Amino acid sequence: MMSHRISALVVAAGSGSRIGGDIPKQYRIVAGKPVLAHAVDALLAHSAIDEIVVVIGDGQGALYAEAIGDRPLPAPVIGGALRRESVANGLAAITGDWVLVHDAARPFLPASVIDRLIKALETAAGAIPVLPVADTLALGGPTLGDVVPRETLVRVQTPQAFHTKLLRDAHAAWDASREASDDAQMVRHARYAVAMVEGSAMLEKITWAEDFGAAERRHAPALVSRTGMGFDVHAFTQGDHLWLGGVKVPHGKALAGHSDADVALHALVDALLGTIGDGDIGSHFPPSDERWRGAASHQFLTHARDLVTQAGGRIDHVDVTIICEAPKIGPHRPAIRARIAELLAISEAQVSVKATTTEKLGFTGRGEGIAAQAVATVRVPEVGL
Numbered sequence: 133m134m135s136h137r138i139s140a141l142v143v144a145a146g147s148g149s150r151i152g153g154d155i156p157k158q159y160r161i162v163a164g165k166p167v168l169a170h171a172v173d174a175l176l177a178h179s180a181i182d183e184i185v186v187v188i189g190d191g192q193g194a195l196y197a198e199a200i201g202d203r204p205l206p207a208p209v210i211g212g213a214l215r216r217e218s219v220a221n222g223l224a225a226i227t228g229d230w231v232l233v234h235d236a237a238r239p240f241l242p243a244s245v246i247d248r249l250i251k252a253l254e255t256a257a258g259a260i261p262v263l264p265v266a267d268t269l270a271l272g273g274p275t276l277g278d279v280v281p282r283e284t285l286v287r288v289q290t291p292q293a294f295h296t297k298l299l300r301d302a303h304a305a306w307d308a309s310r311e312a313s314d315d316a317q318m319v320r321h322a323r324y325a326v327a328m329v330e331g332s333a334m335l336e337k338i339t340w341a342e343d344f345g346a347a348e349r350r351h352a353p354a355l356v357s358r359t360g361m362g363f364d365v366h367a368f369t370q371g372d373h374l375w376l377g378g379v380k381v382p383h384g385k386a387l388a389g390h391s392d393a394d395v396a397l398h399a400l401v402d403a404l405l406g407t408i409g410d411g412d413i414g415s416h417f418p419p420s421d422e423r424w425r426g427a428a429s430h431q432f433l434t435h436a437r438d439l440v441t442q443a444g445g446r447i448d449h450v451d452v453t454i455i456c457e458a459p460k461i462g463p464h465r466p467a468i469r470a471r472i473a474e475l476l477a478i479s480e481a482q483v484s485v486k487a488t489t490t491e492k493l494g495f496t497g498r499g500e501g502i503a504a505q506a507v508a509t510v511r512v513p514e515v516g517l
């Protein structure tokens with residue numbers, strides 16, 4: 133079978149007017165990186181794609197450079213006021229005899245769709261991914277018009293794949309006074325056959341503001357809830373203050389410990405580590421390690437937070453209970469709650485801080501020390517467990 137040089141032409145020159153916002157949608161972050169970067173990375177990852185050219189809007193160079201970083205791409209092409217003009221400008225820059233034209237606004241591009249499109253080009257001038265229509269569709273306007281039988285309709289996606297020369301011919305022959313929202317209609321108008329292949333729900337275009345949330349949900353693997361519990365104790369010693377929940381609390385005693393002995397944060401560290409099954413505070417910060425002598429415990433908590441994040445986790449809620457006869461926790465509760473929320477980069481509504489005595493019973497009742505319990509609820513990707 134003859135081999136072909138296949139170019140991908142990513143059109144990213146739009147202004148995203150239907151979404152608005154301070155930067156065009158293709159440069160905004162979804163699922164951890166710019167929309168455009170997702171699309172480009174999917175094409176970079178496909179072995180059949182020999183060249184990727186991105187078409188950007190005039191003045192979008194800095195946004196493009198930030199989104200693409202050091203990915204190995206040729207210089208971008210400047211697009212036009214209309215999508216078809218952007219495609220035409222891009223066609224002048226590509227070198228492949230086959231081309232896939234893709235909306236940057238469709239970030240998630242399954243390799244299986246690329247496979248199907250390339251296969252279809254073996255026997256057709258063009259090929260596009262389509263999906264069936266689920267809703268009843270009717271002619272709109274000032275009054276409801278006739279229903280259009282959905283069996284006669286498909287939802288058209290991109291990439292749209294073509295023999296490059298035929299697409300160039302179709303653009304050249306197109307009546308510039310007419311709009312063309314995609315390339316397939318231009319190729320069909322030039323009387324070339326355009327095949328249809330199965331599209332994908334992952335290929336949905338980001339068009340309106342709510343589409344970003346839908347895209348995040350489409351991309352994020354199923355998240356499952358995990359709960360962890362932590363417990364810690366520190367004895368009192370001489371001093372004039374102690375640290376609780378990242379807050380300095382004046383008191384007639386201090387708490388003894390290798391670090392700053394913040395018993396509340398230590399319990400919370402163990403609770404977070406418990407949600408991802410990653411040991412405990414002692415395994416991460418051994419009391420035998422001189423680096424942690426007198427250390428502020430907030431760094432232990434942010435480390436546990438980062439481990440949860442690196443595991444793809446999202447902290448939903450934490451609940452800390454401080455157990456002691458003194459000091460009184462109530463006056464410090466707002467500050468402790470705010471500090472824990474700040475350290476975990478969550479809202480205060482996601483942080484509960486409670487306190488209790490043991491009715492003079494046990495070591496806490498005798499004023500020998502302070503205990504703390506913590507529970508953390510985190511959502512983590514199911515695949516990772």
Ligand SMILES: Nc1ccn([C@@H]2O[C@H](COP(=O)(O)OP(=O)(O)OP(=O)(O)O)[C@@H](O)[C@H]2O)c(=O)n1
Nearest residue numbers: 143144145146147148149150213214215236237
């Ligand atoms: N003059 C244009 C218009 C659109 N596009 C690109 O074509 C794709 C699909 O177009 P659309 O979703 O309509 O993007 P925008 O035109 O930016 O959106 P809007 O219509 O809301 O302004 C997008 O990746 C967009 O960047 C382009 O390259 N050049």
Ligand SMILES: C[C@](O)(CO)[C@H](O)COP(=O)(O)O
Nearest residue numbers: 215235288289290313314337
């Ligand atoms: C090209 C396209 O994405 C195929 O569905 C669609 O036509 C783009 O339309 P828009 O008006 O530019 O969003």
